[in-house]
Amino acid sequence: MEVRTACPLDCWDTCTVLATVKDGIVTGLRGDPENTTTRGFLCPKARFQLERMYSPTRLLHPLLRSAGGWKQVTWNEARALVCERISDAVARHGSDSLYYHHDAGSMGHLHNLSERLFNALGGATLPAGSLCWGAGIAAQVHDFGAYLANDPFDVLNARTIVLWGRDPAATNIHLVPLLKQARSLGARVIVIDPVKTASASLADIVIRPMPGTDGALALAASNHLASTNACDTSFLARNSLGYDGFRAISSRWSLVRASWATGVPEGEIKAFAEQLLRRPVCFLLGYGLQRHKHGGKTVRAVDALGALCGSIGVRGGGVNYANGHVSSRLVNLRGSELVGARQTRTFQRVSLGDEIIAASPPVEVAFFARSNPLAQSPGLARLEQALDAVPFKVCVDFSMTDTARRCDLVLPAATFLEQDNIHYCSWHNHAVFAQKAVEPLGEARPDWGFFSDIAQDLKVASFPARSALEWMDEAIAPLVAQGLLPGAQALLGQSIRFPGASEVAWADRKFATPSGKFEFYSERCACEDPESRGYAGFVDPAGSARFPLTLISRRHPNALHSQFYDRIGRPALEVFVSAVDALARQVSDGDRVLLSNETGSVRAVLRVDRDLAPGTAYVFEGGSPSNGQSINYMTPAGPTDIGLGSRYNECRVDVSADNGQDGLARSTPSP
Numbered sequence: 001m002e003v004r005t006a007c008p009l010d011c012w013d014t015c016t017v018l019a020t021v022k023d024g025i026v027t028g029l030r031g032d033p034e035n036t037t038t039r040g041f042l043c044p045k046a047r048f049q050l051e052r053m054y055s056p057t058r059l060l061h062p063l064l065r066s067a068g069g070w071k072q073v074t075w076n077e078a079r080a081l082v083c084e085r086i087s088d089a090v091a092r093h094g095s096d097s098l099y100y101h102h103d104a105g106s107m108g109h110l111h112n113l114s115e116r117l118f119n120a121l122g123g124a125t126l127p128a129g130s131l132c133w134g135a136g137i138a139a140q141v142h143d144f145g146a147y148l149a150n151d152p153f154d155v156l157n158a159r160t161i162v163l164w165g166r167d168p169a170a171t172n173i174h175l176v177p178l179l180k181q182a183r184s185l186g187a188r189v190i191v192i193d194p195v196k197t198a199s200a201s202l203a204d205i206v207i208r209p210m211p212g213t214d215g216a217l218a219l220a221a222s223n224h225l226a227s228t229n230a231c232d233t234s235f236l237a238r239n240s241l242g243y244d245g246f247r248a249i250s251s252r253w254s255l256v257r258a259s260w261a262t263g264v265p266e267g268e269i270k271a272f273a274e275q276l277l278r279r280p281v282c283f284l285l286g287y288g289l290q291r292h293k294h295g296g297k298t299v300r301a302v303d304a305l306g307a308l309c310g311s312i313g314v315r316g317g318g319v320n321y322a323n324g325h326v327s328s329r330l331v332n333l334r335g336s337e338l339v340g341a342r343q344t345r346t347f348q349r350v351s352l353g354d355e356i357i358a359a360s361p362p363v364e365v366a367f368f369a370r371s372n373p374l375a376q377s378p379g380l381a382r383l384e385q386a387l388d389a390v391p392f393k394v395c396v397d398f399s400m401t402d403t404a405r406r407c408d409l410v411l412p413a414a415t416f417l418e419q420d421n422i423h424y425c426s427w428h429n430h431a432v433f434a435q436k437a438v439e440p441l442g443e444a445r446p447d448w449g450f451f452s453d454i455a456q457d458l459k460v461a462s463f464p465a466r467s468a469l470e471w472m473d474e475a476i477a478p479l480v481a482q483g484l485l486p487g488a489q490a491l492l493g494q495s496i497r498f499p500g501a502s503e504v505a506w507a508d509r510k511f512a513t514p515s516g517k518f519e520f521y522s523e524r525c526a527c528e529d530p531e532s533r534g535y536a537g538f539v540d541p542a543g544s545a546r547f548p549l550t551l552i553s554r555r556h557p558n559a560l561h562s563q564f565y566d567r568i569g570r571p572a573l574e575v576f577v578s579a580v581d582a583l584a585r586q587v588s589d590g591d592r593v594l595l596s597n598e599t600g601s602v603r604a605v606l607r608v609d610r611d612l613a614p615g616t617a618y619v620f621e622g623g624s625p626s627n628g629q630s631i632n633y634m635t636p637a638g639p640t641d642i643g644l645g646s647r648y649n650e651c652r653v654d655v656s657a658d659n660g661q662d663g664l665a666r667s668t669p670s671p
Contacts, residue, residue, distance in 0.1 A: 004032060004493045006423035006432035007046055008416040009560050010104035010132070012172035014425035015042050016495040019417055019437040026050060026417050026437050035495050037152055037428040038174050043557065048564045049415065053441070058398055059412040060442025070410075075443055075453075078409060082365075083457045085392045089364035090121065096345045097364040098124035099356070099390075103349075103371035104132070105563065106413070106447075108421035108434070109330060110471055113448040113463075114369055116335035117455050120462045123344035125363065129644025131349055131376060133287045133426075135295030136321050138643030142296075142522040143303040145512025148325060148505035150282070150318035152428050156182050157316030158282035160275055162190045164302060165214065166286030169198035170557040172427065175284075176202065190275060192217070194552065195576075195618055196611035207272055209262035211550045211616055211649050214289045215298035217269065218305045220258030222250040224273035225308050232310030235518075239312075239509045242521025246304055263613060280316035281309045288552065292650040296642035300525070307518055313506040323505075326424035326431050326498045330475045338462050349373075350646050351637040353382030356390065368395040369413075369447045374402040375562040375624055378646060379637030381600060396447040401562070402625050412444040419446045420468040420492065422475060429501035433472065435493040525642065547597045547652035549581065551631065553621035565622035565629070573604040573619065573629040577655060580614040582606065585655055592658040597651070600633030603658055617653065 002018045016032035029050055033040035052058065062078040063070040073081075089097045100118045102111070118124035130137070140147040155161060155178050168175040179189060179202050191203040194211045209217050225231050226247060236243045255266040262269070283306050290299050303319050311317035347355035352373060356363050366387065377383050384406070387393060393407040404410045416423075418440040424431040446468075455463035466474075472488035479485040484499040506518075513519045556568040575595050587593055589608040594601055604619075612618075623629025635651045 003435050003437040004432065004495060005416060005434035005437060006495070007042070007049070008107045008421075008423060009045060009049075009563070010107055011045075011560065012168075012425060012427040013038055013043075013174045014107070014423055014428075014430070014432070015046065015174075016430070016432050017042065017046060021437050024438055026053070032495060035430060037430055039177065041174075043173050044567070045558065045560060045564055048558075048567055050417075052398060053415045053417060055399070057400070058441070059400065059404075059410060060444055061412060062443065063410045065408045078411060079453055079457055081409065082394060082454055085365045086121070086454070086458065093361035093364055095122035095124050097361045099126075099347070099363045099366040100124050101127050101352075101366065101368045101371055101373060103127075103373075105370040105372060105561070106416065107425075108416065108419075108423055109475055110333070110419075110421050110446070110448050110468060111370060112333045113471060114451040116333060116338070116463050117451040117460065119335040119338040119344075120455060120460045121458070123339040123342055125345040125347060125359070127349045127352070128346035129349045129639060131378075131646045133290070133322060134643035134645030135290040135640035136285065136287065136299040136643070136645070138645075139290070139296045139299035140303065140319075140321055142525045142642070143300060143513075143519055144506065145514075146324060146328070147322045148502075149320035149323035149427070150315075150505050151501070151503040152178060154315060154318070154503055155179065155187075155282050155284075156185060158182060158187050158280055159316065160188050160190065160278045160281040162192065162281065162283045163199060163203070164192045164283060164285050165289035166284050167193065167197040167199045167555065168284075169202070170555050171286070173557075175427075188275065188278065190272065194613070194616050195554065195609070197554070198557075205272070205275065207264055207268055208613060209264050210613065211552050212292040212294070212298075213262040215294060215301040216253060216258050216261040217264060217272075218298070218301035219250045219253040220255060220269050221273040221276065222246075222301070222305045222308050223253050224255065224270060225276065225305075226250065230277055231308045235307060235310055235312065235509075239511075239517055240307060241513075241515045241517045241519045246520035250304075263615075276305075276309050279310055280314050281306070281311045282317055283311060283319045285319065285321040288649055290640065291646050291648045293640060293647055295640040295645050295647075296525075304520055307520070312518060313504060313509050315504055318505055320505075322426040323429070324426065325429055325501050329479060329498065329500060330422070331477060333471060333475055335462060348639055348644050350378055350639050350644060352377055353379050353384070353386040354637065356386035357382070363390050364392065366390045366393045368393070368397075368403050368407065370396075372397075372401045372403045372562045374406055375622075375630060376632065378632055378635040378648060379599075380625065380630065380632040380635075382637065396450060405626070411447075411450055412442060414440040414444045414446045414449075418444065420472065421446075422472060424498070429498050430495055431498045432495045433488065433491040433493065547654045549577065549615060549617045549653050549655065550649070551575075551595075551617045551619065551634070551651040551653045552649040553631075554618050556620045556622075559620070559622050562622045562624065565620075565624065568620055570620070573602060573623055573631070574607050575604040575617055575619050575655060576607045576609040576612060577617045578612040578614045579608050579610050581617070581655070582608050585657070587655065587657055592660075593655050594658045595631070595634070595653055595655055597634050597653045602628060602631060602633070606655065617655065
């Protein structure tokens with residue numbers, strides 16, 4: 001028997017999956033050939049998830065910390081303890097003393113129900129911002145009014161394709177066949193990335209700016225197009241607001257200035273700008289280019305360049321960063337309306353440790369689901385300190401992660417193969433009404449189901465006990481009422497192209513901004529940055545004399561954030577530097593080195609990347625603090641210019657030979 005479900009990873013592709021089930025066991029997974037976007041093939045992480053599901057180390061029963069270590073307790077005991085702690089905290093400090101931390105470690109629309117409990121209790125403290133895409137999302141909301149993208153297959157209509165900070169060979173494998181097909185039809189592919197990625201093999205032109213300087217490159221290209229009268233003047237006149245102000249800013253970015261800022265030769269910048277005359281131009285943006293202080297400005301600059309190229313609302317075009325079509329059509333189920341007019345408290349994800357330490361009222365009970373902040377958060381030492389002071393912490397997960405190890409109660413989560421859910425992503429417009437393949441192992445259950453149990457125990461009327469199918473019906477109720485979808489029962493086990501999705505975003509040139517136009521100048525953004533109108537002030541490539549290397553992270557095709565890092569085949573943390581930087585520090589490929597800055601240090605193995613420009617270093621993301629592979633003791637806390645995004649890729653470090661002295665190199669703050 002085969003059951004149709006979908007991969008729950010926070011990935012561009014969200015593959016439709018066919019699970020083979022025999023005698024109540026999932027014996028294999030394969031891609032669904034009927035999904036025309038994910039095309040019937042899966043990346044290695046699908047297999048890893050099946051192995052994890054049946055791993056002997058998987059969590060299958062509630063565990064409570066005790067003086068003698070972890071002890072198994074029943075679900076009833078766990079529920080009673082959680083209810084007691086919640087009731088006590090709310091009675092003494094109000095519902096703000098509850099903190100619920102969630103993220104995208106396991107996707108699926110029904111997981112939003114977990115937040116419903118806390119809204120029903122009066123509004124607990126919730127995380128704000130994003131470790132992933134926040135600055136870019138805010139930028140596109142300022143410019144377009146919402147974040148939408150052209151259909152993936154529309155790339156076949158492009159004559160020029162710009163992969164800007166995007167590495168589909170590692171992160172978006174179902175885009176790769178489309179890029180190859182587009183090239184066979186005559187399209188040229190440009191890859192812009194500080195490092196030579198696997199996707200460079202797909203490119204006709206490769207441009208390698210210094211980290212954090214992509215905005216300067218975009219503004220210089222815009223300046224060149226405007227100076228040579230090569231802009232889409234019709235779009236600018238009829239469909240945009242504030243171009244004159246933008247032109248005043250872009251005019252400051254000559255080829256000479258941009259070359260100094262980016263490290264890209266003047267001739268390459270000019271050639272890039274002139275390549276954009278080969279239209280339509282499809283921009284495909286990744287998330288790394290906005291993970292620094294000026295990330296929002298950077299994406300706004302690329303959006304503006306797309307507008308000048310005539311790429312907005314046309315076939316073969318688009319400034320494609322993310323696609324929120326499916327999520328915007330569903331009822332979110334979080335129950336935000338239950339809080340009423342009360343302003344609930346939020347903590348920024350990017351400075352979580354400081355937020356918890358300064359909180360008044362204090363956090364008495366913290367919950368963690370679908371996230372591993374004690375591996376992924378910047379300013380990690382501060383977060384460890386903060387959480388150690390929280391009296392009671394609960395984690396719902398598949399395995400004993402770094403976050404779970406620091407909690408008091410750990411609850412076993414069901415995998416995607418053990419539950420019904422609705423899956424979608426931010427690239428294509430398919431949604432999968434995933435069907436449970438097998439019953440959960442042990443006492444595992446969906447995390448939202450646990451929070452539903454707590455709601456029943458606390459007699460929270462606004463979070464009624466319902467089945468997954470009933471909640472799915474509520475999520476699609478407006479679409480059912482409009483006759484656009486049947487009920488959830490008919491959709492269960494189906495993969496569909498979601499109704500209302502356009503092949504070309506903004507084809508009618510009616511934008512969701514206050515003006516109804518593409519906004520080079522946004523009143524909302526101007527309030528945050530009136531001096532520059534959201535564009536100036538990019539990262540200084542000269543950097544710090546003490547820590548001269550900019551450390552960025554790359555995605556390995558076998559891992560995703562902190563999941564499956566052990567499958568990349570590197571038992572020790574590796575840091576990659578240029579041959580010039582290695583020689584200057586008198587270290588060689590394979591040497592043990594100390595990677596450090598003013599906030600922390602780790603031991604690593606040096607790797608020389610001869611394609612890397614001096615001044616840049618990189619690691620593969622996802623290492624664990626518990627095994628000394630995390631760099632997040634060194635990554636900067638604090639938000640991006642807009643969107644409360646992360647600033648991982650402005651981490652300044654240096655590399656030195658490891659002298660082996662105890663205490664000098666560790667995954668904790670330096671003394």
